[in-house]
Amino acid sequence: MPKTAVQPNQIAQFEQSLDELEKLVARMEEGDLSLDDSLKSFERGIALYRGCQTALEQAELRVKLLYDPANPDDDRSGAGDFKFDAP
Structure with a gap:
């Protein structure tokens, strides 16, 4: 699997980190x-x-690669418009 692929444990780790961050802020x-x-x-x-x-x-990056594997730097996918807004 490519280095940039998001694996299930990475998703779980992200969710755990986000949960811990929210608790710290509170x-x-x-x-x-x-x-x-x-x-x-x-x-x-x-x-x-x-x-x-x-x-x-x-x-x-994964979304960009799925949208256009030959040209992942092309922002026509709209993936570049995504911004993380911290609560």
């Missing part, structure tokens, strides 16, 4: 964390966000 919004815990949570959140962003980029 805990931080409560305002009950110490400064140290807030910084650790923020650092973990950034790592989760980057992992999710990478997974989304890989999924976008």
